[in-house]
Amino acid sequence: MLLVVEQFLNGLQFGLLLFLLAAGLTLVFGIMDLVNLAHGSLYMMGAYFAATFAAWTGSFVLGALMALGATLLLGIALEVTALRHLYGRDHLDHVLATFGLILFFNEAVRLIWGPAGLALPLPAWLTVPVPILPGIHYPAYRLAIIVVALLVALLLYLGVMRTRIGMLIRAGASNREMIGALGINIKLLYTLVFGLGAALAGLAGMMQAPILTVQIGMGENILILAFVIIVIGGIGSIRGAFLAAIFVGMIDTLGRAFLPNLLRQVLNGAAASTAAPALSSMLIYLLMAIVLVVRPEGLFPASRR
C-alpha cells in the first residue's frame, strides 16, 4: 500500500515535470511552427545555472530564482541571434540547426563547468519527510515539485486563456499575418513566447537537479520523452500536453516499479529479470505507437489554421 501510494506520487511528480518541458516545446511549435531540439539544452542550462547560483548565494530558493531569470534571458538571446531566422523554413532545417545548437551547448558546458557533473544540495527544510496520509510519509521536496508545477500549469492556463497577451499569443498561432497587420509587434511576441518556453524548460531542469545529478546531456533523454508527450497529446495543444505528460509520467514510473514483479509471476526468474528493464523502458513508446495507430493526430489535436 505504502509503495503504491509512493510510486503513484512519484509518477505524478515526474509527469508534471515532463509537462513543464513539453509545454514550452508545444507552445513554440504551436505558435512559431518551430521544432526546437535544443529545448533539452535549455533544461540542462537551467540545472547548471541553479547549481552555480545556489552555490554562490548559499540559498537554494534565491539560486533557483536567479537561474529562472538566466534561462529566460538565454532563451531570448537564442531566439534573437539564431532561431528567429528559422521561422517559416522547412521543419528539417529546424531539426538540423537546433541539432547543431545541442552540440554547441553540450560543449560549452564542458568548457565552462568541466566534464564532471555538479550536485545541487537541498536545504534542510526540503529534505524532511512529510506525512500525507496516516502512516505514509513523502519527501517534502517531491511534494514541492508537485505544488510548484501544478501552480505553473494553472498560471500558464490562465495566462494563455484569460489575459490580453495570451489572447495575442493564440491569435498569433492562428494567423500571424493578420495579427501583424493589426499593428501587433509579432516579432516581440515570438521572442517573449520563446523566452517563456525556455524558462519553463529551465524550471523543469533545476527542479529535477537535486533528484538526479546535473550533467552534460541530461536534457537529451528527457527531451525525447517530451516529444513523445506532445505527439501523444497533439502538437500545439497545452491541454493535450498536460494530460499526456501525467499519463506518460505515471506509466513510466509505475511500469518501472511494478512490471518486474508482475513479469516474475508469469515468467521464470531469469527471463523476467532480462525482459523487465527493456520492456518497461519500451512501454511509453508502445503507448505512443498505439495512440498513433488509433489517432494519428494525437489525442487532443489543437485546432490548427
Next chain:
Amino acid sequence: MKGLNVSKAVTALMLAGLVLLPLYSSLSGNIFILTLFTRIVILALAAASLNLIMGYGGMMSFGHAAYLGIGGYAVGILAQEGVGSGFVQFPVALAASALFALVIGALSLRTRGVYFIMITLAFAQMAYYVASGLARYGGDDGLTVYKRSDFSGLINLSDRVQFYYLCLAGLLGVIFLIWRVVNSRFGLVVQGLRSNEQRLQAIGFPAKRYQLVCFVIAGTMCGLAGALLANNTDFVSPAVMYWTRSGDLMVMVILGGMGTLFGPVMGAVVYLLLEEFLSQITEYWALIMGPLLLLIVLFGRGGIMGLLGRLNRG
C-alpha cells in the same frame, strides 16, 4: 557540352580518391587514414540509404541509426552464439533491419510532417533502450565482436585493405541500386509522392504502400552498413543507435545535398573529416561544429552539390 561540369568532376575526383586510398596508405605507411576512411565509407553507405527516403522520398526519418545498431547486433549476437559465418550473419542483419523497417514504417507512415520525424525518432530510441536492456549481450556496455565475419576464404575481413574494398564495393553497389530504383517506375512514383501525394493518390497509386516499400529498402541498406560497422570496430553498443547518431546521418545527407546520388557520400566525407580535423585542433571541436551546422542550414541551400551546381552555372 558547355565547359566542364564541376559537380561531376568533383564527384569523379572523390571516387578516384576513395578507390586509390589504400595505395596511398601503403605507400606512405599511414595506416590510420585507412581506418578513418573505412569508417567514412561505411557511414557514407548509411547516409546514402537515408538519402533514398529523405531526399527522393521526402520521408524525414530521424531514427535511421537504429538500423546501424540492428545490423551490428545481428553480427555481434550471432558471433557470440557461435555462428561466425558471414554468409549467415549478413543475411540475418539485412533481414532483421528489413523487418524492423517494415514494422515501424507501417506505423510511422500513418503520420506525416513533424509527427513523422518524431515518431521515427521515438522508435529508434525504443530500439536503443531494448539494446541497453540486453543484459546477456552486454547491455549498456556493448558487445565485443571477438571474431570478424568469416567468409570462408572468399574475403578476409581482418585484412585492412580487403575490408576497405568490401565496404567501398558495398557503398558503390548501394548507390548503383539507388540509381536504378530512383529511375524506375517505382522510384518515379515515390518521387511523385514527395511533390504531391494527393494527386498521385487520385490517379490511383496506393501511396502508403509505395512509401513503405521504399522505407524498407532504405532500412535494409542501412542494416548492411551496421553489419560492416560492427566488423570495423569489432564492437557494437547501444550508442550507435543513439538519436544523435541519426542526427549525424541527417547532417551528412543535408550537407552533401539531399536528393543527389553522390551528395551523401560527399557529405559523409566532409563531415567526418571536418570532425577529425577540428578535434585535432581543439578538444572542444563541437563548439565550432554546432554553429557551423546552423550556418550551413541558414545559408547553404542544397548542400555541397547545390554549391557545385551553382559554380557550374557561374
